[in-house]
Amino acid sequence: MITINDVQFRHPHATNAVLKGINLSAKRGQLTTILGPNGCGKSTLFKCIAGLWKPERGEIAFGGKSILNYSHQQRARLIAVVPQDHEPPFPYSVIDAVLMGRAAHIGLFSAPSEIDVQAAEKAIEEVGIGHLRDKIYTKISGGERQMVLVARALAQNAPAMLFDEPTSHLDFRNQVLVLRKIREIVAERQVTAVLTIHDPNAAMLFSDSVVLINGGRVVAQGPPHEVITEESLHAVYGIEVVIGRVNGATVVSPHLHARLGGVQ
């Protein structure tokens, strides 16, 4: 379980804080999504949890223990991070890329052992990309690459997982496939999963708990249908939306005839 208590963050030399006292908790075996508009601070919060940036105030804890002063290696054994799509400088093979997830378990002067290779291969199978094992990582599709990054995080064997907008570069089909796979993994491995996302619909469909963030503050946290409402989305995104039911699922749609205002 990840708990975040009154976290405040300010960029060096900046006058305004990006995060103004964030409180939230993410439970084991659940997918908690952080939803919010551009510039609301969700990426900043993500970097703080991942340990890349340090909050100026507040507490971030895993299982009741503060992780703020952990080394990168200690943290990587607790939290596996799936970054957004990226382009590595060298054309590694998929198995090489997944093996990198084992870095926190491998000594400074060692290379991956048979155990590490097995863990990586298991992760690849678990994500369902066994056929890609020896493909060149830079030459597979964006959706496949995202799956490789998920496999890498699985190989890390950490009790918590963070996903940074895993669907932002993907097409419609791959968005669904990746999010469904993430849900499966969370249920199966019983990890504590936190995911940032843009799309209220995806948050509604796939998450157990939603944290709605705006202007560096948490607006609401709870089950998706309680947090994502016509009123809350209007307050946060500044546009009129309609929430309806299609095929048993709740969907969010912008109200096209209402005034949308300028692009923010």
Place this chain on the structure above:
Amino acid sequence: MFIGAYQISPLLVLKCLVNEIIPLSGMTDLPERGIILDIRLPRVLLAGIVGIALSGSGVTLQGVFRNPLVDPFILGLSAGAAFGCAVSIGFFPAVPIQVSAFVFSIASVLLAYNIAKCQGEVSRLPLILSGVIISAFFSALTSIIKFLVDPHKLQNIVFWLMGSFSLADWRTISFTGIGILLALCPVYLMRWRLNVISMGDDEAKLLGVNVRRDRLIFVVASTLAVSLAVSVSGIIGWVGLMVPHLVRMMTGPDHKTLVPLSMAAGATFMIFADTMARSLTTYDIPVGIITALSGAPFFVYLMKKGGRESWGK
């Protein structure tokens, strides 16, 4: 070792070498023995060791800086060494060129590192930038010295800068050889981490790597190795850039195999280039010219053939 200005048959070379371990009859005072053991063997060994240093550091720094176009001289090392050599030849003949070149090449990298540090945590781009700055600065200083000294000394400086193994002897080999191999030990042991570091600072941190410490180890180790190599051989370009490339094209980018193979290929290529340098003409051509002359066309050929594939484009 049977190639050279003085004709010695391969069989005799073999005999000379075997004779060192198991004494053979009739080998005591052949002139060939001196040529083989005191001139050619040390020269070949030195070329090999320098090749290991240049290529090993090249592949390391390419990984650390996530850029396949990086060479071992990226942090201003060669410009510092050149300045050291020029100072020694031009003004302080009492100080051996090797010592002066070594000291100044280390100093230039230290300076580049500290300039990059001004911005807080040392990261990739400022480091490369400050390397460029330092290179330009020391090149300018070297030019001033070249401008001031008399033509004879100028010729010496220019010759040294082109790189050569003609001064190889057992003493240089034992000293630089051990130094280079020791310096490259941590690189060899930590080579798998280069994979992770090459994914970028943030990602490597997320995967649990102490990027700052590991990068420092890699940079220090390669700087030491290359400084030692440069101090005995002059500035030999191309090897550190090209050999890791060639190996990467052939075996793929996994540093676990790439690092040792690059070192081996660097040694092979250097020995080959030096053999050409000393045997193509009656002069001892600076080996730096050979590496560039033979390297460039071969590189173009490889790029045309399969380069794009293995660069993942």
